[in-house]
């Protein structure tokens with residue numbers, strides 16, 4: 001298990017909201033697992049776009065500071081709390097829980113996913129937040145079906161590449177948008193049928209109209225928000241469904257119900273932190289674990305840096321430099 005751990009642990013905290021420079025590597029008291037929890041020696045922590053929004057104070061702003069960032073990790077269980085089977089100790093696991101930018105974290109034992117030996121900690125750390133989001137967008141919100149067409153913005157991002165793969169497995173046609181050629185190439189490698197570089201003179205909606213012979217798409221998944229919103233609505237086929245799940249470019253404008261009538265379209269939102277039915281979440285977690293283990297779902301590692309370089313990870317993620325998953329390796 002590497003060096004002999006002596007504590008206190010190192011963690012990335014911020015004491016005030018702001019730019020990436022507010023992230024500091026500090027000594028913090030080791031966490032103790034409560035009832036029903038395990039403690040995990042973190043090997044790799046997943047970085048998500050929402051972490052950059054939290055750090056800027058645009059999301060989850062009520063949480064008191066200083067605060068340890070993070071919401072998922074892969075590692076090895078080193079302690080169990082009251083009521084938890086001690087056989088968890090020593091197992092490789094993936095967990096979705098807060099305060100994962102750290103050498104140690106705690107997580108509920110009944111939500112752990114075992115990580116098989118042939119899957120790296122880095123890939124494991126990229127599975128849950130973005131994978132569950134992709135899975136629920138497709139299966140729970142869109143109920144996407146074989147033969148349908150889906151438009152996915154920011155298609156080469158963490159959620160984007162996973163959503164493409166899950167949509168293709170269902171037999172959908174995937175149209176993706178990205179900001180540059182290298183990202184377009186990655187989206188195609190993940191299975192996208194057609195990819196468009198947005199931000200130029202031609203609108204996404206015009207492109208979708210051409211590609212679909214004027215029909216439009218049944219589903220749009222929009223995490224970009226302000227800059228894509230108008231095209232997302234315009235790209236929908238009659239009875240289509242636009243799902244908003246993020247606002248990387250800013251909040252989308254309010255939706256008037258009146259504007260939905262002409263094409264009888266639906267606009268909805270998806271949030272991973274909504275209270276999901278337990279059985280549904282367990283099914284989604286298990287499905288993702290099996291897909292990753294069998295190699296049917298790939299977590300594309302775009303940037304892997306040491307925990308101490310969390311500020312660089314954030315800077316690259318929010319300036320659109322990254323593709324796929326961003327991970328902090330914990331030495």
Ligand SMILES: NC(=O)c1ccc[n+]([C@@H]2O[C@H](COP(=O)([O-])OP(=O)(O)OC[C@H]3O[C@@H](n4cnc5c(N)ncnc54)[C@H](OP(=O)(O)O)[C@@H]3O)[C@@H](O)[C@H]2O)c1
Nearest residue numbers: 049154157158159178179223245246248249270271272320
């Ligand atoms: N609702 C939920 O529960 C939930 C859960 C997870 C993630 N999300 C959301 O899903 C989105 C993707 O998350 P992720 O962690 O996988 O990140 P990501 O997609 O890897 O990174 C964000 C991407 O958004 C695109 N983008 C477009 N306009 C941007 C702008 N003005 N500034 C920054 N990025 C911009 C960029 O791709 P291009 O360069 O190709 O444009 C960028 O790479 C985020 O908006 C996130 O908040 C929501």
